[in-house]
Amino acid sequence: PAMLGMLGGGQLGRYFVIAAHELGYKVTVLDPDANSPAGRIADVHLCSAYDDAAALASMAETCAAITTEFENVPAATLDFLAQTRTVRPSASAVAIAQHRVLEKQFVRDAGLPVAPFAVINTAQDLPADDSGLYPAILKVARFGYDGKGQARVADAAAAAAAFEQFGMQTCVLENMLSLDAEVSVVLARDADGHIVTFPVVENSHLNGILDVSIAPARISDVLKAKAQALATQLAQKLAYEGVLAVEFFISEGKLLVNEMAPRPHNSGHYTIDACVTNQFEQQVRALTGLPLGDARQHSAAVMVNILGDIWQDGEPAWSKATAHTALKLHLYGKHEARPGRKMGHFTTLAADRDSAHNQALIARSELGIG
Numbered sequence: 001p002a003m004l005g006m007l008g009g010g011q012l013g014r015y016f017v018i019a020a021h022e023l024g025y026k027v028t029v030l031d032p033d034a035n036s037p038a039g040r041i042a043d044v045h046l047c048s049a050y051d052d053a054a055a056l057a058s059m060a061e062t063c064a065a066i067t068t069e070f071e072n073v074p075a076a077t078l079d080f081l082a083q084t085r086t087v088r089p090s091a092s093a094v095a096i097a098q099h100r101v102l103e104k105q106f107v108r109d110a111g112l113p114v115a116p117f118a119v120i121n122t123a124q125d126l127p128a129d130d131s132g133l134y135p136a137i138l139k140v141a142r143f144g145y146d147g148k149g150q151a152r153v154a155d156a157a158a159a160a161a162a163f164e165q166f167g168m169q170t171c172v173l174e175n176m177l178s179l180d181a182e183v184s185v186v187l188a189r190d191a192d193g194h195i196v197t198f199p200v201v202e203n204s205h206l207n208g209i210l211d212v213s214i215a216p217a218r219i220s221d222v223l224k225a226k227a228q229a230l231a232t233q234l235a236q237k238l239a240y241e242g243v244l245a246v247e248f249f250i251s252e253g254k255l256l257v258n259e260m261a262p263r264p265h266n267s268g269h270y271t272i273d274a275c276v277t278n279q280f281e282q283q284v285r286a287l288t289g290l291p292l293g294d295a296r297q298h299s300a301a302v303m304v305n306i307l308g309d310i311w312q313d314g315e316p317a318w319s320k321a322t323a324h325t326a327l328k329l330h331l332y333g334k335h336e337a338r339p340g341r342k343m344g345h346f347t348t349l350a351a352d353r354d355s356a357h358n359q360a361l362i363a364r365s366e367l368g369i370g
């Protein structure tokens with residue numbers, strides 16, 4: 001069977017390996033961590049840095065096509081592999097998604113709505129108090145995730161202090177919006193430009209980390225169609241190949257693009273249990289040139305993240321989750337639980353969304369989440 005390459009060994013990579021195996025492929029995972037969730041179940045685990053020349057040469061020699069599960073892969077790595085192999089998504093698309101300034105400018109220049117923002121390269125770039133941007137959120141341009149590298153600032157003085165605290169690295173200062181809701185769209189685009197979008201999912205966060213995702217989202221059909229159309233436009237403008245996730249704010253009834261991820265997304269985990277094709281099989285299909293799968297959702301679903309926070313005295317009592325017969329428990333096989341670390345998730349399935357949501361909230365409270 002053909003060998004596929006995966007850059008990154010986290011839980012997203014692990015689901016890719018599972019999906020690839022089910023479709024008859026082998027997978028080589030590159031991840032510096034010897035115990036990475038994906039590396040441990042891969043056919044070949046290259047345990048090296050993402051810019052290690054020998055590991056990349058080996059990947060280029062053995063893998064028919066290569067993709068990634070996290071956005072911080074060095075662009076040079078993707079460029080090198082793309083010289084001889086199919087790489088999806090492209091280095092240029094990943095370069096945009098991994099840099100908040102390039103990302104926001106790209107989305108705005110593509111004509112899509114974004115929150116008002118300013119690019120901060122030096123302290124002089126910080127807008128004045130009367131700029132209309134405050135209260136605001138200062139976000140580092142690179143390597144931020146789960147709300148890390150972000151500070152909420154009331155005025156220019158607070159923004160200057162936060163910029164200093166971030167070591168004066170390039171940031172985006174974004175107007176703080178009052179949010180009606182947050183939603184996301186995961187889609188896949190193949191090399192011929194066909195696009196298949198998954199249903200719109202509604203997300204809530206706790207301490208900056210995704211907590212609960214509800215599918216379908218509790219928003220109007222008009223807004224759902226609009227979110228899918230905006231995500232589709234973005235994928236087209238990027239000439240994107242692979243799975244793309246787009247996060248949206250809904251503020252005063254309007255959709256704004258928050259950010260994107262060049263890969264499957266935590267908020268798309270409900271597709272594993274609730275859709276004909278899940279987001280990881282879709283990633284395999286887009287990578288290998290198979291027709292994109294049917295994204296139809298067959299059950300209402302609510303996903304709850306399980307963070308390391310609930311490991312107090314050893315392993316949590318999973319029997320509290322497995323006692324629910326329409327709950328799907330997913331643990332990622334991570335060896336070490338830390339507060340805030342994503343250890344797994346569960347999804348409740350039901351004929352209707354409110355029942356799935358009630359079940360999820362009961363199980364969530366039984367497990368001591370939140």
Ligand code: ATP
Nearest residue numbers: 115137144145146147148174175176177205258259
């Ligand atoms: P992720 O883990 O999704 O990559 P991240 O660290 O990149 O997260 P963002 O998605 O930019 O961070 O922001 C995290 C959360 O903070 C958002 O989902 C939203 O709840 C809140 N937030 C971010 N920007 C704004 C804003 N401009 N106005 C209001 N809330 C915001």
Ligand code: MG
Nearest residue numbers: 144145146259
């Ligand atoms: Mg992000």
Ligand code: MG
Nearest residue numbers: 146247258259
């Ligand atoms: Mg986000």
